[in-house]
Amino acid sequence: MSTAIKIKEINKSYGNLQALDDINLDIEKGEFFGLLGPNGAGKSTLIGILGGLVHKDSGKITVLGNDIILNYRETKKSLGIVPQEITFDPYFTVRETLEIHSGYFGIKNNTDKINELLAALSLKDKAEIGPRQLSGGMKRRLLIAKALVHDPEIIVLDEPTAGVDVELRNSLWEYVIQLNKEGKTIILTTHYLEEAEALCDRIAIMNKGKIVKVDSKENLINSIDKKIIKIKFADPAHELKEELIEIDFKLNDDQRQIEIETAKQDLDKILRKINDLNLDIVDIDIESAKLEDVFIKLTNSGGDDD
Numbered sequence: 678m679s680t681a682i683k684i685k686e687i688n689k690s691y692g693n694l695q696a697l698d699d700i701n702l703d704i705e706k707g708e709f710f711g712l713l714g715p716n717g718a719g720k721s722t723l724i725g726i727l728g729g730l731v732h733k734d735s736g737k738i739t740v741l742g743n744d745i746i747l748n749y750r751e752t753k754k755s756l757g758i759v760p761q762e763i764t765f766d767p768y769f770t771v772r773e774t775l776e777i778h779s780g781y782f783g784i785k786n787n788t789d790k791i792n793e794l795l796a797a798l799s800l801k802d803k804a805e806i807g808p809r810q811l812s813g814g815m816k817r818r819l820l821i822a823k824a825l826v827h828d829p830e831i832i833v834l835d836e837p838t839a840g841v842d843v844e845l846r847n848s849l850w851e852y853v854i855q856l857n858k859e860g861k862t863i864i865l866t867t868h869y870l871e872e873a874e875a876l877c878d879r880i881a882i883m884n885k886g887k888i889v890k891v892d893s894k895e896n897l898i899n900s901i902d903k904k905i906i907k908i909k910f911a912d913p914a915h916e917l918k919e920e921l922i923e924i925d926f927k928l929n930d931d932q933r934q935i936e937i938e939t940a941k942q943d944l945d946k947i948l949r950k951i952n953d954l955n956l957d958i959v960d961i962d963i964e965s966a967k968l969e970d971v972f973i974k975l976t977n978s979g980g981d982d983d
């Protein structure tokens with residue numbers, strides 16, 4: 678794979694606040710890359726620098742080999758950035774907005790691409806109305822369409838599903854997955870960690886202006902030594918209390934269900950102990966660590982509330 682984006686020693690301060698602190702990151706062509714972090718971690722600042730909206734203090738970024746400052750025009754063509762904040766000119770319809778935006782890239786007749794985007798983002802029947810008449814979720818989809826009219830190689834989605842309902846979220850992901858399969862590089866920031874876990878190949882976790890970890894999703898999840906075992910018994914399992922005395926576990930009120938959080942290597946020992954008691958098991962469920970566990974460990978914060 679060759680490099681799509683190379684970020685080298687990027688620093689950015691706002692007064693006394695160091696929003697980005699020596700950021701180094703390479704994103705390969707064709708990757709589905711996740712950029713995660715709690716509020717204020719610096720994700721949007723980094724994306725703003727990439728898109729030429731925020732001035733970096735130092736460092737260098739190249740996009741498909743082009744320096745973002747020296748080769749500004751080439752960079753713009755390669756990137757489709759969907760920003761977090763929604764802004765539109767209220768005087769133009771959805772279709773006109775997309776036609777005008779195509780014009781910024783020197784694309785004159787872009788009807789096929791515009792129709793493809795309107796269909797893929799379920800905006801077809803809204804094509805002739807103005808952005809003011811769109812709901813929040815529809816506006817966000819128009820923002821995505823706008824970023825893609827020039828068919829960029831690299832697509833950056835900054836919180837694209839905030840305020841988008843589940844059905845449309847799914848169809849949006851289907852479209853983005855298809856673009857990724859066609860070879861487009863996707864960079865995603867999201868606070869929905871289960872979304873990042875389902876979609877991304879590789880993930881960078883940022884916190885307080887720094888990248889605290891970059892790795893494949895599998896390696897990140899495997900780095901957490903945790904299993905959650907849930908077992909349901911046919912009858913109350915009073916005897917477990919004593920048998921599992923040295924293990925941390927939760928037994929529910931009717932004593933018919935037990936939940937144990939354990940290191941992977943203790944799994945076998947615990948299951949044997951339970952088996953030795955000859956309890957009648959009606960259901961068993963073993964859960965692995967989730968991306969959210971990694972996120973919390975590395976940033977000391979939860980995913981959904983930030």
Ligand SMILES: Nc1ncnc2c1ncn2[C@@H]1O[C@H](COP(=O)(O)OP(=O)(O)OP(=O)(O)O)[C@@H](O)[C@H]1O
Pocket residue numbers: 691694696714715716717718719720721722723983
């Ligand atoms: N224009 C600005 N002026 C001053 N401080 C800013 C500015 N933009 C961002 N910051 C600060 O820089 C830090 C990084 O903000 P940034 O928006 O990049 O974080 P983020 O990871 O995108 O957060 P979120 O998940 O909330 O979007 C925050 O502390 C923020 O308050």
